Amino acid sequence: MLNSCKLKIAGLQAWYDSRQVLKGFGMEIRANKITAVIGPSGCGKSTFIRCLNRMHEIVPGARVSGSVLLDEQDIYRANPVEIRRRIGMVFQAPNVFPAMSVFENIAAGLSLNGLRNKQKLREVVEKSLAQVGLLEEIGSFIHLPATGLSSGQLQRVCIARALAVQPEVILMDEPCSALDPIASFHIEELLSELKQQYTIVIVTHNMQQAARISDYTVFLSQGDLIEYGSTPTVFINPRDRRTESYITGRSA
Amino acid sequence: MSRDLFRGMTAVLSLGLVLLVFLMAFVIWQQAEASVQKSGWEFIVSRHWDPVHEEFGALPYIYGTVISTMLAVLFAGPVSIGAAIYLAEFAPRRTKALLAFVVDVLAAIPSIVYGLWGSFVLAPFLRNYIEPWLGKNLGFLPFFQGSPFGLDMLAAGIMLAIMSIPVITAVAREVLETVPDGQREPLIAMGATPWEVVRIGVIPYARNGIVGAFTLGLGKAIGETMAVTMVIGNEPKISASLFSPAHSMTSVIVNEFAQATSVLHLSSLIHIGLLLFGLTLLINVLARLLIYQMSWRVKKRNENT
Numbered sequence: 001m002l003n004s005c006k007l008k009i010a011g012l013q014a015w016y017d018s019r020q021v022l023k024g025f026g027m028e029i030r031a032n033k034i035t036a037v038i039g040p041s042g043c044g045k046s047t048f049i050r051c052l053n054r055m056h057e058i059v060p061g062a063r064v065s066g067s068v069l070l071d072e073q074d075i076y077r078a079n080p081v082e083i084r085r086r087i088g089m090v091f092q093a094p095n096v097f098p099a100m101s102v103f104e105n106i107a108a109g110l111s112l113n114g115l116r117n118k119q120k121l122r123e124v125v126e127k128s129l130a131q132v133g134l135l136e137e138i139g140s141f142i143h144l145p146a147t148g149l150s151s152g153q154l155q156r157v158c159i160a161r162a163l164a165v166q167p168e169v170i171l172m173d174e175p176c177s178a179l180d181p182i183a184s185f186h187i188e189e190l191l192s193e194l195k196q197q198y199t200i201v202i203v204t205h206n207m208q209q210a211a212r213i214s215d216y217t218v219f220l221s222q223g224d225l226i227e228y229g230s231t232p233t234v235f236i237n238p239r240d241r242r243t244e245s246y247i248t249g250r251s252a
Numbered sequence: 253m254s255r256d257l258f259r260g261m262t263a264v265l266s267l268g269l270v271l272l273v274f275l276m277a278f279v280i281w282q283q284a285e286a287s288v289q290k291s292g293w294e295f296i297v298s299r300h301w302d303p304v305h306e307e308f309g310a311l312p313y314i315y316g317t318v319i320s321t322m323l324a325v326l327f328a329g330p331v332s333i334g335a336a337i338y339l340a341e342f343a344p345r346r347t348k349a350l351l352a353f354v355v356d357v358l359a360a361i362p363s364i365v366y367g368l369w370g371s372f373v374l375a376p377f378l379r380n381y382i383e384p385w386l387g388k389n390l391g392f393l394p395f396f397q398g399s400p401f402g403l404d405m406l407a408a409g410i411m412l413a414i415m416s417i418p419v420i421t422a423v424a425r426e427v428l429e430t431v432p433d434g435q436r437e438p439l440i441a442m443g444a445t446p447w448e449v450v451r452i453g454v455i456p457y458a459r460n461g462i463v464g465a466f467t468l469g470l471g472k473a474i475g476e477t478m479a480v481t482m483v484i485g486n487e488p489k490i491s492a493s494l495f496s497p498a499h500s501m502t503s504v505i506v507n508e509f510a511q512a513t514s515v516l517h518l519s520s521l522i523h524i525g526l527l528l529f530g531l532t533l534l535i536n537v538l539a540r541l542l543i544y545q546m547s548w549r550v551k552k553r554n555e556n557t
Binding site for chain 1: 344345432434435437438439440441442443444445448452453456457459
């Protein structure tokens with residue numbers, strides 16, 4: 001295949017206390033593509049992507065084994081802070097910091113990394129806002145508290161916040177599930193643009209969304225990888241019966 | 253119908269509370285009137301308190317209460333916030349349960365027990381070790397001059413701090429625990445250290461609640477009577493030195509109420525009660541203003557960037 005591999009996962013297992021959530025599987029996530037992670041509730045989708053930037057381990061009692069290579073480098077042998085900078089994340093709820101303005105929200109990650117120069121901060125914030133299509137929409141409000149925006153705009157602020165630290169990979173955990181269809185549509189359009197520069201992994205419950213936006217689809221069930229392939233193949237011609245019945249909504 | 257009934261009942265009950273406060277204020281005012289008319293403003297600016305000659309100036313008591321309370325918040329603040337952050341954010345599950353329980357127990361200990369501990373353990377310890385050391389090393393400051401006494405302003409401040417720490421810690425911890433994970437996770441996902449998560453994500457979100465916790469602690473400290481009476485030394489002096497015995501509004505009431513035979517003496521004590529009432533009100537209003545002012549400052553800072 002021509003596409004280069006960005007993340008290489010091998011033998012990935014994850015636990016919460018004694019409960020095993022991921023049963024051990026491997027796959028390769030391709031660079032500058034959108035990979036959709038689908039599967040029934042509780043199948044381990046969220047846990048899976050949280051293992052890709054070491055967010056799983058922050059939960060007390062959580063444990064991981066196996067390896068995840070980011071461009072050949074095992075993230076579990078690297079500094080987690082460094083890894084999380086390179087692999088950003090957007091969450092289900094548009095969780096902005098309510099005490100901060102839009103500007104400060106987006107600059108939060110940069111300030112963490114020691115950037116204090118106002119001019120530079122401003123440039124990066126404006127660039128990130130432009131990337132998510134908000135610069136013109138809310139340009140004059142960027143110094144007001146973020147809480148006054150609509151939920152779709154808030155989620156785009158969150159995406160801009162993740163983009164501002166210039167990650168290579170963006171993990172998204174059901175980023176549209178709290179949004180109305182129009183706002184979801186904006187985010188979907190945005191993702192198609194963002195994949196030029198970033199590798200995107202998105203968890204979604206919405207089959208149409210997965211089919212519309214993703215290049216590759218992985219189907220998880222009960223902590224196992226059932227099927228992984230290019231999205232048209234998985235949706236039109238799935239190899240596994242379980243994939244087919246899930247996609248068509250016949251069973252979980 | 254039943255909804256209206258329920259509404260009516262709750263309305264009556266809450267109005268009853270307001271009424272109760274007004275009633276208390278009215279009665280206290282009425283009883284204090286003799287003193288208010290006799291002493292006037294002199295009451296809060298004069299430092300001369302002489303029941304035999306019927307001269308009443310409450311300044312030393314007001315001074316004692318204000319300074320000991322300020323000391324208490326100064327000492328208790330950092331400790332409580334630190335403890336609350338540890339309990340809410342970092343403590344392992346078991347340690348947390350145990351510590352939270354101990355904090356609650358601390359809050360439930362009767363103040364007379366604190367007072368006993370203060371006069372038999374804290375005061376001698378201060379007199380023999382802490383105050384001589386402070387006098388020797390920081391004696392150039394007016395706060396640490398004079399001979400160590402033990403039963404003094406410093407002891408009262410520490411006593412009050414110890415008593416308000418559990419209150420501030422418990423409330424601040426609960427406030428911090430209500431901060432949703434959505435405030436922490438994006439920061440962690442951007443590579444924030446635990447301290448940065450607390451500083452940027454958690455504390456700003458919980459700001460108002462933390463100010464509320466401080467207000468409760470302050471309320472506790474300002475109204476505390478028994479323990480303070482037992483350690484403050486009960487001398488109506490105004491001295492910059494923390495080693496000097498002092499007096500407080502609550503202590504003078506509890507000390508003299510039973511012996512107050514003249515109408516004016518009794519009225520003057522109630523007058524102090526009235527001032528205490530007002531002071532508590534003032535502190536609560538100030539705390540409110542502080543919250544508003546902080547939100548306003550955030551907004552202003554945002555406009556400047």
